[in-house]
Amino acid sequence: DGGITQSPKYLFRKEGQNVTLSCEQNLNHDAMYWYRQDPGQGLRLIYYSQIVNDFQKGDIAEGYSVSREKKESFPLTVTSAQKNPTAFYLCASSFLDRTSGNTIYFGEGSWLTVV
């Protein structure tokens, strides 16, 4: 089935640790995104990538890093510099053509908790 796969669904991080969230898509989408969602809040853009080997910071990039070595994959690393990482993380992807309206397709999300 086509879609976006995020893993793990639940992740616990100790203080000072880096953790990496995986995101894979088989929709042949050009662009991929990472959003953060805090309880009862909207989505905030962390990073996005429109082409392999290139990515840009979103609104809240501090304390996060990404890579885009393959079109299908866009992993997110939450570094120890991120002071409040406990949140729900959503990976997404889209085509970039105007006719599709750049409709975004989301994965099922990953819950990260600092312990």
Place this chain on the structure above:
Amino acid sequence: SQKIEQNSEALNIQEGKTATLTCNYTNYSPAYLQWYRQDPGRGPVFLLLIRENEKEKRKERLKVTFDTTLKQSLFHITASQPADSATYLCALRNAGNMLTFGGGTRLMVKP
């Protein structure tokens, strides 16, 4: 600054009634606006897209209007059902060509 505002208070309605959700925006000149549905602990799912030259769009029990003069979109669910209970997000493309989401409105449909 650019803002997308949705009512943060939950909307509670009785089954069978029409639910109407509002999305207001400032400092955007969007070519189109999108609506998504999000269930608890899940990723949002795309519902409808309406372009700036369209006044209204329908899909089954869903209807979206887009008033670029008022800078407002209304999202209607007719004959609402308990299964329609979810959070509904509107989204606009900003000047940087990125999709920006409103905070969402939670809809509760009571049987």
